[in-house]
Amino acid sequence: MTGSVERMPQLEALRTLHAARRADDVIITSMGAARDWMVLGAGPLDLPLVPSSMGTAPSIGLGIALAQPQRRVIVVNGDGAMLMNLGSLVSITAAGPANLILILADNGVYEITGAQPTAGSAPARADGTSVAFMGMARAAGFRTVHRFSNAADWARSVGSILSATGPTFVLLDVGAVPGSKGPRSPGPAGPRAIELRRHITQDPG
Numbered sequence: 207m208t209g210s211v212e213r214m215p216q217l218e219a220l221r222t223l224h225a226a227r228r229a230d231d232v233i234i235t236s237m238g239a240a241r242d243w244m245v246l247g248a249g250p251l252d253l254p255l256v257p258s259s260m261g262t263a264p265s266i267g268l269g270i271a272l273a274q275p276q277r278r279v280i281v282v283n284g285d286g287a288m289l290m291n292l293g294s295l296v297s298i299t300a301a302g303p304a305n306l307i308l309i310l311a312d313n314g315v316y317e318i319t320g321a322q323p324t325a326g327s328a329p330a331r332a333d334g335t336s337v338a339f340m341g342m343a344r345a346a347g348f349r350t351v352h353r354f355s356n357a358a359d360w361a362r363s364v365g366s367i368l369s370a371t372g373p374t375f376v377l378l379d380v381g382a383v384p385g386s387k388g389p390r391s392p393g394p395a396g397p398r399a400i401e402l403r404r405h406i407t408q409d410p411g
């Protein structure tokens with residue numbers, strides 16, 4: 207795809223999700239989305255994946271969704287991170303967890319490391335066309351896919367999307383924040399993962 211897309215502010219898009227989530231949902235966020243989620247307030251069932259190995263968020267979400275089928279698991283991934291683990295799209299649809307929602311916050315750049323265009327975005331590509339994440343999700347086997355570029359449209363639809371039977375793929379066209387800082391780690395990953403497991407297993411949704 208060429209040309210500029212409409213983009214909503216990522217913080218606003220995530221504020222909408224923050225208001226729509228249930229207390230017993232697990233929310234896994236990566237990169238810039240993790241930064242914004244911590245601004246909005248991360249609860250005990252939330253995993254802002256910082257620091258993280260890029261690409262792992264959908265796979266972690268898949269594991270939790272399969273282990274806890276009665277609980278909704280919502281992953282908010284970056285487009286750069288998504289490109290590093292496209293295979294997770296196929297793993298998710300192979301397992302078909304009805305309780306997993308994968309949200310791709312697509313800003314077209316690796317924002318946290320200085321807003322370089324991602325390998326999938328038009329400015330970085332020899333032919334000047336961006337890769338089609340919606341088409342990739344469909345080809346990987348997602349039956350339910352949505353795309354929003356406008357905050358009001360997303361806000362109107364988020365409730366029904368989260369309630370629908372998954373697995374669900376949602377592409378949000380979001381804007382990068384120029385000069386923004388990366389997320390600060392809320393603490394070492396190991397102990398936080400153990401703490402999350404304790405909360406998840408003690409309080410089944």
Ligand SMILES: Cc1ncc(C[n+]2csc(CCOP(=O)(O)OP(=O)(O)O)c2C)c(N)n1
Binds near residue numbers: 236288
């Ligand atoms: C395996 C791996 N390689 C590189 C990095 C360094 N790194 C951290 S954030 C980031 C960019 C992430 O881009 P994207 O997923 O699009 O999220 P955004 O920063 O735009 O929110 C990179 C390259 C990393 N954390 N892990």
